[in-house]
Amino acid sequence: MATVTLKGNEFHTSGQLPEVGQPAPDFSLVAADLSAKTLADFKGQRVILNIFPSVDTDTCAQSVRTFNEKASGLDNTTVLCISRDLPFAQTRFCGAEGLKNVVNLADTRDRNFGKTYGLEFTDGPLEGLLSRVVMVIDENGIVKHAQQVAEIVDEPDYNAALSVL
Template identity: 65%
Template sequence: MATVTLKGNTLTTVGELPKVGSQAPNFKLTLNDLSTISLGDFKGSKLVLNIFPSIDTGTCAASVRQFNEEASELENAKVLCISRDLPFAQARFCAAEGLEDVINLSDYKNHQFGKDYGVEFTDGPLEGLLSRSVVVLDESGVVRYTEQVSETTDEPNYKAALEALMDD
């Protein structure tokens, strides 16, 4: 398990992020139209998994906006914004913000993504939500970069994540 903080208070997750160089765990997540999509559906594309607690918080919203801006510049890459928010909330946020270059995915149905990627909080006020993290995958689903943000209210290192996309 990993520990991070929320305004200085320690929180624990169910595990650790996948190791760099390992094959990313498969996932089944829910799109805004309530259909299911899996990691295999993205084979052949580089991926940025932007994982966060809730779209309705300032830092989470900022990460989606920033990755949306950066995503429009990327070739053969997709940004997947993953939380336990309901797909309706994700769609409402992106529509209100005019964000069209990220793909929102929800882990609300079976909570397996949070467990498999080691990012589900096990305690504290965010228990059951996902820890702010970034995982970059190459076209074959191999992990090329990970970051679990140590203070949940801080934004991820966008530059490092995007550079990892270019290193392949």
């Protein structure tokens, strides 16, 4: 279990993030077309997981915009923006913003991603949502970077994540 704050108030996640240097756990998430996407679908690519509570909050929306901008210049790299928002809301947001360099995925079908990756909130006002995390997975499925943002209203360290690519 990890402790995260929301404006200084502590609450907890369901476990610990996968460790750097270890294989990333597989997942099954819902794509915009309602199909299932797994980590295996991105095999051979570098993958940035931009995980957050909801695209309808300012910080979460900014992280999607920032990774969309930075992803446009990255070779063999896919940015997956993951939340428990419905795929329709994710698609609406990216369409309205003109964002085309990220892939939105929803942890809505079996809700196992947040538990498997140890980042689902277990208490507090965001209970049941995903905490703000950025992970980088290499072409072989190995975790190269993992950051759980300690204060949920803060943005992740984009440069730290990109520096391992």
